[in-house]
Amino acid sequence: MSEAADWWGTAVSRIEPDVIELRGRPVQELIGQVGFAQMIWLMLRGDLPDPRRAALLEAALVSSVDHGPHAPSIAVARMAITCGVGLNNAVATGVNLLGDVHGGAGEQCVALLEEARACGDTAATVARRRARDKYLPGFGHRFHTRDPRRDPLLGLVERAVADGVVAGEHLRVAKEVEELISPVPMNIDGATAVVYAELGFPAPLARGLFVLGRSVGILAHAWEEAGQGRRNKGPLPPSIRPTYLG
Numbered sequence: 001m002s003e004a005a006d007w008w009g010t011a012v013s014r015i016e017p018d019v020i021e022l023r024g025r026p027v028q029e030l031i032g033q034v035g036f037a038q039m040i041w042l043m044l045r046g047d048l049p050d051p052r053r054a055a056l057l058e059a060a061l062v063s064s065v066d067h068g069p070h071a072p073s074i075a076v077a078r079m080a081i082t083c084g085v086g087l088n089n090a091v092a093t094g095v096n097l098l099g100d101v102h103g104g105a106g107e108q109c110v111a112l113l114e115e116a117r118a119c120g121d122t123a124a125t126v127a128r129r130r131a132r133d134k135y136l137p138g139f140g141h142r143f144h145t146r147d148p149r150r151d152p153l154l155g156l157v158e159r160a161v162a163d164g165v166v167a168g169e170h171l172r173v174a175k176e177v178e179e180l181i182s183p184v185p186m187n188i189d190g191a192t193a194v195v196y197a198e199l200g201f202p203a204p205l206a207r208g209l210f211v212l213g214r215s216v217g218i219l220a221h222a223w224e225e226a227g228q229g230r231r232n233k234g235p236l237p238p239s240i241r242p243t244y245l246g
């Protein structure tokens with residue numbers, strides 16, 4: 001193959017006149033046959049998951065869709081749309097707020113679970129990590145003392161472990177961490193990280209997958225806000241002035 005043809009060489013898709021193949025499968029065979037969670041798996045990993053694994057992935061995506069205008073990623077998207085930008089800009093604004101502290105901590109949480117698993121001593125791993133940073137990724141919440149998304153997600157993983165679908169090692173370690181830092185609760189980044197790690201997704205994809213799920217809620221909120229017709233809506237009602245500290 002020539003250097004020019006190799007420039008964007010990809011194993012993800014093959015597009016030729018009248019041909020669209022995604023991960024080696026003609027798109028005609030995918031449309032109407034494959035669910036969106038399966039499609040995400042196929043595109044990221046190159047194969048199709050069995051229905052149990054696809055259902056776990058879908059559950060994690062569903063659980064991270066929305067957390068209302070309290071959540072920074074939702075609030076900024078709503079604010080953005082009132083400034084006259086397009087829906088795509090509003091969605092990008094919300095997605096751009098997902099990071100180490102909000103919605104993106106799944107990446108570091110998977111790494112933490114891997115580290116504890118490899119070390120074989122979760123308490124030692126937690127102590128080592130907390131000596132560097134008092135906040136462990138995937139744990140803690142601004143107002144939930146028990147995140148309502150945790151139990152259903154971990155319950156699904158427990159069932160998958162019982163049925164031999166996943167190994168359960170990341171689940172075990174995550175529960176040990178939670179116990180060690182109790183009462184700090186596991187949050188949604190942590191619970192989805194358990195699912196993604198059990199399914200074998202590399203750590204950075206835990207963040208990428210959270211972005212996909214949350215994009216749905218961001219879009220819904222931006223669309224609703226657009227319909228309310230407010231213009232140039234700031235973070236506070238105009239009657240409330242930030243305290244001047246000068």
Ligand SMILES: CC(C)(COP(=O)(O)OP(=O)(O)OC[C@H]1O[C@@H](n2cnc3c(N)ncnc32)[C@H](O)[C@@H]1OP(=O)(O)O)[C@@H](O)C(=O)NCCC(=O)NCCSC(=O)C[C@@](O)(CC(=O)O)C(=O)O
Pocket residue numbers: 066067070071072100101102103104105134135136137138139140141142143181184187188189190
């Ligand atoms: C999330 C938050 C900033 C909350 O802080 P908070 O303000 O509540 O905690 P603080 O007041 O700082 O701490 C009080 C006491 O608990 C201790 N403590 C707290 N967290 C601890 C922890 N992780 N490991 C050990 N110890 C901890 C701390 O050391 C202190 O102890 P002490 O000093 O002795 O008093 C914090 O946990 C944190 O950075 N987590 C790690 C990053 C992470 O996982 N991010 C994902 C969060 S989920 C999300 O983004 C999605 C969301 O749910 C968002 C939404 O809507 O909110 C949605 O769906 O959109």
